[in-house]
Amino acid sequence: MKKILLFSLIAVSFIQAKELNPQMRGFMNDLNIEAKKENPNIQGFDYARGELIFTTKKIGKKDNIISCVTCHTNDLSKNGLNERTNKVIEPLSPSANPKRFTDVKEVKKWLRRNFRDVYNREGTALEQGDVITYIINKK
Amino acid sequence: MKKVILASLLIAGSLVADSYFGSSGKRGVAPVTDEFYKKECASCHFAYQPGLLPSKSWEKMMGNLSNHFGTDASLDPVDNKTILNYLVENSAEKSTQYKRSKKINESVPRNETPIAITETKYFIKKHREIPLRLIEQKEVASLANCIACHTTADTGSYSERAIKIPNYGKWEDD
Numbered sequence: 001m002k003k004i005l006l007f008s009l010i011a012v013s014f015i016q017a018k019e020l021n022p023q024m025r026g027f028m029n030d031l032n033i034e035a036k037k038e039n040p041n042i043q044g045f046d047y048a049r050g051e052l053i054f055t056t057k058k059i060g061k062k063d064n065i066i067s068c069v070t071c072h073t074n075d076l077s078k079n080g081l082n083e084r085t086n087k088v089i090e091p092l093s094p095s096a097n098p099k100r101f102t103d104v105k106e107v108k109k110w111l112r113r114n115f116r117d118v119y120n121r122e123g124t125a126l127e128q129g130d131v132i133t134y135i136i137n138k139k
Numbered sequence: 140m141k142k143v144i145l146a147s148l149l150i151a152g153s154l155v156a157d158s159y160f161g162s163s164g165k166r167g168v169a170p171v172t173d174e175f176y177k178k179e180c181a182s183c184h185f186a187y188q189p190g191l192l193p194s195k196s197w198e199k200m201m202g203n204l205s206n207h208f209g210t211d212a213s214l215d216p217v218d219n220k221t222i223l224n225y226l227v228e229n230s231a232e233k234s235t236q237y238k239r240s241k242k243i244n245e246s247v248p249r250n251e252t253p254i255a256i257t258e259t260k261y262f263i264k265k266h267r268e269i270p271l272r273l274i275e276q277k278e279v280a281s282l283a284n285c286i287a288c289h290t291t292a293d294t295g296s297y298s299e300r301a302i303k304i305p306n307y308g309k310w311e312d313d
Contacts, residue, residue: 062209084209085280086279086284086287087181087182087183109213109214113211113213114211117211
């Protein structure tokens with residue numbers, strides 16, 4: 001009985017972790033509307049495109065090779081590391097770190113900063129939606 | 140009874156300390172007290188105490204967060220102002236009762252505005268004998284990583300006794 005209860009609790013928390021809160025769902029919806037304005041042919045956000053954004057290596061501001069993986073690693077359930085400051089970065093995956101992707105202001109801030117650091121520009125609505133889709137669903 | 144003795148000892152001790160260091164003399168720098176500052180700034184790096192730079196430095200730095208030592212650390216304007224206010228209100232020249240703040244402030248010339256603590260003359264003087272290999276090793280990464288060697292840096296204390304350099308040990312100045 002205890003095992004069943006534990007299993008149900010884990011299952012519930014797993015589902016909840018992947019479910020965005022209303023504030024974040026609103027943000028994803030706004031991004032979707034914006035992306036369709038930019039290109040009426042798009043069919044929603046895409047995990048594979050998000051993965052490409054997350055893993056593509058670029059030349060950063062300091063002529064260094066950089067991608068999202070540089071600091072966040074490829075295992076989003078584990079801690080990352082800011083290599084410049086040696087500061088630990090908590091896991092990006094909401095299933096490992098439930099605080100992630102709950103606060104729209106925070107999400108917008110980091111998307112702006114990190115796109116500029118890796119791509120030297122801000123992400124389009126489509127790119128932002130794609131990369132969030134990748135991060136929150138990656139196993 | 141034991142408690143009374145302990146309390147008396149503590150009071151007596153602090154009186155002695157006061158007369159020894161002078162009424163205005165405090166060691167180190169004032170610790171960080173602002174939770175919002177900690178949240179916003181210390182998510183990427185050590186929470187440098189505001190008393191480690193004069194206000195003109197904080198103003199210059201916070202005016203260019205989109206290129207913050209090569210990284211985009213931009214904040215929305217309201218949050219930027221909130222943090223700048225905290226930094227300026229507790230900056231080095233306003234915390235001269237703390238020894239390190241006083242010395243850092245005195246080492247910054249009138250016509251210079253360093254934006255890095257590591258660029259102040261006091262800081263440079265205090266760190267010039269440290270071999271590069273100890274700074275560049277992966278446990279430390281850079282001189283900006285205070286807590287890597289100053290084990291009590293988060294409390295505002297940079298006392299020599301609390302220095303422990305990874306793969307080296309205690310640092311004896313003389």
